[in-house]
Amino acid sequence: MLSTIILVTGLMSYFFYRVLNAPPKPEPDSYLDNDDEIERQAPRA
Amino acid sequence: MSANKESWGSRVGLILAMAGNAVGLGNFLRFPVQAVQNGGGAFIIPYLVCFLVMGIPLLWIEWSMGRFGGKFGHHSTPFIVDTMHRNRLWKYIGVFGIWTNIAVASYYCYLESWTLSYVFHSIGGTFAGLDQNGVSAFFNEYVSLGESTFGIPYEPIVFFVICLLLNTWILSQGLAKGVERVAKIGMPLLILFGIFLAYKGFTITAGENGAINDSSVGLNFLWTPNFDELWSPSVWLAAAGQIFFTLSVGMGTIHCYASYVRSKDDIALNAMSAGWMNEFVEVVLGAAILIPISIGYLGVDGVTELVNSQGGLGLGFRTLPYLFYQWGDVLGAVAGVMWFGLLFFAGITSSLAMGTPWIGFLQDEFNWRRKPAAWSFGLIVLLLGMPTVLFFKYGVFDEYDYWAGTVSLVVFALFESILFAWVFGMNKGWREITSGADIKVPNFYKFIIKFITPLLLLWVFIGSLITPKGGDWTGALSNGWELDDSSIINKIKNSSLKRQLAEATDPEVIQQLQDTLFFVNASRTLLVAVFLSIALLVYIAYKKRVREGRI
Numbered sequence: 001m002l003s004t005i006i007l008v009t010g011l012m013s014y015f016f017y018r019v020l021n022a023p024p025k026p027e028p029d030s031y032l033d034n035d036d037e038i039e040r041q042a043p044r045a
Numbered sequence: 046m047s048a049n050k051e052s053w054g055s056r057v058g059l060i061l062a063m064a065g066n067a068v069g070l071g072n073f074l075r076f077p078v079q080a081v082q083n084g085g086g087a088f089i090i091p092y093l094v095c096f097l098v099m100g101i102p103l104l105w106i107e108w109s110m111g112r113f114g115g116k117f118g119h120h121s122t123p124f125i126v127d128t129m130h131r132n133r134l135w136k137y138i139g140v141f142g143i144w145t146n147i148a149v150a151s152y153y154c155y156l157e158s159w160t161l162s163y164v165f166h167s168i169g170g171t172f173a174g175l176d177q178n179g180v181s182a183f184f185n186e187y188v189s190l191g192e193s194t195f196g197i198p199y200e201p202i203v204f205f206v207i208c209l210l211l212n213t214w215i216l217s218q219g220l221a222k223g224v225e226r227v228a229k230i231g232m233p234l235l236i237l238f239g240i241f242l243a244y245k246g247f248t249i250t251a252g253e254n255g256a257i258n259d260s261s262v263g264l265n266f267l268w269t270p271n272f273d274e275l276w277s278p279s280v281w282l283a284a285a286g287q288i289f290f291t292l293s294v295g296m297g298t299i300h301c302y303a304s305y306v307r308s309k310d311d312i313a314l315n316a317m318s319a320g321w322m323n324e325f326v327e328v329v330l331g332a333a334i335l336i337p338i339s340i341g342y343l344g345v346d347g348v349t350e351l352v353n354s355q356g357g358l359g360l361g362f363r364t365l366p367y368l369f370y371q372w373g374d375v376l377g378a379v380a381g382v383m384w385f386g387l388l389f390f391a392g393i394t395s396s397l398a399m400g401t402p403w404i405g406f407l408q409d410e411f412n413w414r415r416k417p418a419a420w421s422f423g424l425i426v427l428l429l430g431m432p433t434v435l436f437f438k439y440g441v442f443d444e445y446d447y448w449a450g451t452v453s454l455v456v457f458a459l460f461e462s463i464l465f466a467w468v469f470g471m472n473k474g475w476r477e478i479t480s481g482a483d484i485k486v487p488n489f490y491k492f493i494i495k496f497i498t499p500l501l502l503l504w505v506f507i508g509s510l511i512t513p514k515g516g517d518w519t520g521a522l523s524n525g526w527e528l529d530d531s532s533i534i535n536k537i538k539n540s541s542l543k544r545q546l547a548e549a550t551d552p553e554v555i556q557q558l559q560d561t562l563f564f565v566n567a568s569r570t571l572l573v574a575v576f577l578s579i580a581l582l583v584y585i586a587y588k589k590r591v592r593e594g595r596i
Contacts, residue, residue, distance in 0.1 A: 004328060008329055012321040015318040016322065022483040029310055
């Protein structure tokens with residue numbers, strides 16, 4: 001029981017950690033949070 | 046041009062939404078019961094093997110199919126599979142990916158509404174002072190649309206409608222602002238509530254608060270391996286079946302969610318992260334609540350009897366609310382809110398996923414906007430779900446669950462695994478899985494996806510089609526093949542009901558069985574009609590695409 005619980009919890013934590021620490025892909029990507037901001041590309045006044 | 050311009054808000058949000066799609070009521074109510082009935086701790090071996098050789102491959106297949114279809118602007122399975130091969134029939138196989146979701150949502154939202162109602166009943170103290178029979182009677186009264194302790198007429202219908210309105214409203218807010226936001230709130234709360242209840246499940250002490258067993262008795266009952274069961278095909282079939290239910294594969298929801306991921310973004314690691322999160326909720330949290338707490342207070346024999354007569358659903362709704370009150374009125378109410386709250390979050394994150402393929406289909410093919418598409422889903426689910434509410438006692442709910450929530454998943458998964466590995470081609474498929482991957486996908490999975498997964502799925506399908514009586518495969522091979530009533534063939538023939546009718550003598554029982562037979566057949570007809578209607582819509586959409594030169 002204990003070995004299964006440790007294995008499953010460990011693998012879940014490992015993969016989630018890998019997601020959190022994966023380098024972001026060059027934009028535009030699939031996610032709004034990481035996308036270009038419109039203001040950034042607006043011509044300077 | 047499609048009106049569908051949606052995207053996910055963040056990668057963590059996508060993973061939580063995918064995990065929420067997978068985590069459902071079955072993680073807490075079905076898995077522990079399956080484990081108890083299929084060899085306890087030994088069940089975990091076939092279960093994990095099936096996860097590795099069937100679950101993970103199917104996750105990768107569905108994520109990559111979805112992302113591939115998304116490149117062409119498709120967000121539902123009929124046209125996602127259509128992009129993978131020229132044969133025009135594939136898109137009609139893809140109908141499963143919309144139909145299953147609508148049919149499952151119709152009864153699943155009703156189940157979800159029970160959990161919502163039970164949260165309020167826990168807060169309102171309905172279960173305080175009731176004995177075990179009282180809580181069980183409350184459940185019977187509830188599903189029979191009887192008298193409500195809140196004084197709300199037709200309370201189950203009211204909660205069903207509230208639940209549907211909530212689902213529909215969230216869906217109408219879009220992926221990032223609706224579905225993802227709920228997953229970001231719901232999943233952490235679900236895990237938090239689960240950890241609290243699992244802690245209680247782990248710390249029951251005999252003699253305290255009326256407990257008759259330490260929690261170790263329940264945990265041993267669940268986890269002690271019975272290795273004799275390991276060689277039984279029925280146990281492997283049960284393990285493979287559980288993997289389907291728990292991962293929500295073969296439904297079309299994963300394809301739909303993944304279709305909003307861009308082609309250069311990772312899916313391999315995302316799939317693993319969401320998949321293992323589901324396993325954590327199921328194996329670690331799900332196994333530590335229902336059975337250990339029940340056995341702590343009712344003993345092994347009592348729980349075995351309840352599991353056999355009521356299943357996990359009965360145990361969760363008829364028994365646990367009573368057991369929680371052994372911890373005192375306040376903690377009993379808090380535990381009730383947490384238990385039904387976590388079931389509600391598990392349910393809503395799944396039912397929201399069921400709405401997205403239909404919405405994506407209407408947006409892509411008929412240029413519907415998100416809001417009307419979401420409300421149309423709510424309306425269809427209401428119409429299709431009402432029979433499960435009104436005729437629950439005639440087995441309509443179970444009929445939907447069997448055909449849409451069980452058989453259809455295996456059929457669609459079998460087709461998609463063949464399409465992906467053999468028709469689309471393993472080389473192209475492998476490129477899709479590994480493109481943009483943030484992890485190294487082991488090469489042996491190429492072999493597993495091509496050979497093992499489709500064969501295992503074929504075996505699961507054939508095993509369900511011709512299940513031998515009592516699950517005795519060895520006996521069936523040597524003594525002649527008599528089909529079990531749970532086999533698909535005998536289900537189609539209504540063998541069990543017909544036998545009960547032949548044996549019944551009481552006119553009241555005969556009437557009840559005849560009514561059940563009628564409603565069972567009517568449910569099937571309705572489900573077939575819905576399937577054909579969606580297939581017709583797919584045909585119309587295809588013709589529209591041809592006219593517009595988009596195909």
